[in-house]
Amino acid sequence: MTRRVAAAGGRWETDVVPGWGTTVTATLPLAAGGAEAVAATWPAAASGAVRRARLNARELEVLDGIARGLRNRAIAAELRLSEHTVKFHVRNLLEKLGVSSRGEAAALVRVNQG
Structure with a gap:
């Protein structure tokens, strides 16, 4: 998934907080x-x-x-x-x-x- 997001010109971030879980943020460019x-x-x-x-x-x-x-x-x-x-x-x-x-x-x- 990380590669697909990067190939689309986006960004993939993972934030792990012990006791709270994992947050995954995918940022993708939008059309004009x-x-x-x-x-x-x-x-x-x-x-x-x-x-x-x-x-x-x-x-x-x-x-x-x-x-x-x-x-x-x-x-x-x-x-x-x-x-x-x-x-x-x-x-x-x-x-x-x-x-x-x-x-x-x-x-x-x-x-x-x-």
Whole structure:
């Protein structure tokens, strides 16, 4: 697969995080004009999803930590909360965003940031 992506002019990245799993990112070039269409559509969709979720300020702070790849313990230390409270916020924001994993929540933020 790596060779096929490279042959198409793309990039293949693998990120292994012990205890979290493996993230594989394949970046492929789009046809002329395609990049603008994707850039215009995806951030707006993600932004809308986050807005519709009506996350409170603390949930947004926790979501920011998730998007930066922090674990609950690190988020708790940064926000001066208990790890249990962070778990509570993670569970709530996942439900509000309509996603089933931290990775999906982080992807919404990454797409929103362009």
